Amino acid sequence: MKKVYLIISAYNEEENLVVLNTGLHEELNKIYFEDYELVFVNDGSRDQTLQILKDLQKSDSHITIINQSKNFGHEMAMTAGLNYVAQHNKENEFAVLFMDADLQHPPAMAAKMIQKWHEGYKLILTQRVDNEDKGLKYRILGNTYYKLLNFLSDVKIPRNMPDFRLLDKKYVIWINQLNETDRMFRGMLSLVGLQDALILEFKAPKRFAGTSKYNFLKLYKLAIDSVIQFSVKPLRLATLLGFFGCFSSILFLAFSIYQSYINHEPKTGFLTLLSVMIFFCSLIMLFLGILGEYIGRIHIEVKNRPLYFNEIIKNED
Ligand code: UDP
Ligand code: MG
Numbered sequence: 001m002k003k004v005y006l007i008i009s010a011y012n013e014e015e016n017l018v019v020l021n022t023g024l025h026e027e028l029n030k031i032y033f034e035d036y037e038l039v040f041v042n043d044g045s046r047d048q049t050l051q052i053l054k055d056l057q058k059s060d061s062h063i064t065i066i067n068q069s070k071n072f073g074h075e076m077a078m079t080a081g082l083n084y085v086a087q088h089n090k091e092n093e094f095a096v097l098f099m100d101a102d103l104q105h106p107p108a109m110a111a112k113m114i115q116k117w118h119e120g121y122k123l124i125l126t127q128r129v130d131n132e133d134k135g136l137k138y139r140i141l142g143n144t145y146y147k148l149l150n151f152l153s154d155v156k157i158p159r160n161m162p163d164f165r166l167l168d169k170k171y172v173i174w175i176n177q178l179n180e181t182d183r184m185f186r187g188m189l190s191l192v193g194l195q196d197a198l199i200l201e202f203k204a205p206k207r208f209a210g211t212s213k214y215n216f217l218k219l220y221k222l223a224i225d226s227v228i229q230f231s232v233k234p235l236r237l238a239t240l241l242g243f244f245g246c247f248s249s250i251l252f253l254a255f256s257i258y259q260s261y262i263n264h265e266p267k268t269g270f271l272t273l274l275s276v277m278i279f280f281c282s283l284i285m286l287f288l289g290i291l292g293e294y295i296g297r298i299h300i301e302v303k304n305r306p307l308y309f310n311e312i313i314k315n316e317d
Contacts, residue, residue, distance in 0.1 A: 068308055094172075099164050149226055
């Protein structure tokens, strides 16, 4: 028995769900395969998302709702979906497909990915070729963002690779062995290994309705997360700069001694002193901050709290 679980995270997506659900059924019925389940994760939405999902579920036994007790974020929504599948599947063979609820991940593309899985591919990733939603400024910013990120982090985080991907059972089991509290799917997949991945290109349309939930603060958090969770490079950089500062101050000291006692032209300069002090003090603050980021994560990780709270709502007929 083969089955595909589509995990769809939705946070305030009331206007998109009906269209998405119809589109998915249409596309999935075009291709042949045994069974599928639409696992909608309601990530603490404040609009009618949950009610609409419940209404859809009444006449549709393919739908399972995972209702998060509050908004835990997209990464946790995906994790909740994955854990549900890992605990509830009864199939020998299954795959998990992650997609967004705003129709930026087209149902037709999802069907294509499932077909590829049937052809034997175990990990299918997607790449956006042309995102109509984002302007030139965003693209330049994005490029710099990813360059910096990939320089600082030990795992490669590819550009333009959305969370629209299909994982065979094998990968689901592997990913589930990573039980860190701080989660980032792209990074975790890189840890597992992407060599065997099939990459399909697709054109991402504009979000069908509603607004994007990613703002500057979230992108900042994502950047810090992806660097700190997968690498200790920032700490190493701090040490390196510390060495450099130490070495240059010894040189400066030697130079000052030489000027005062041998050349008899003592160096004065309050401003130089002040600026050097400010520079190094702020450097210390910066690196205390970086250190704090790591320690904070240790603090959260050792508490080992549950990642989220939710209830699973099934169609009982
Ligand atoms: N999402 C979520 N929880 C959140 C934020 C977003 O489940 O806290 C879902 C959202 O409903 C959507 C997907 O994650 O289905 C991607 O979010 P969005 O479309 O806002 O991101 P963008 O496409 O703009 O990067
Ligand atoms: Mg979107």
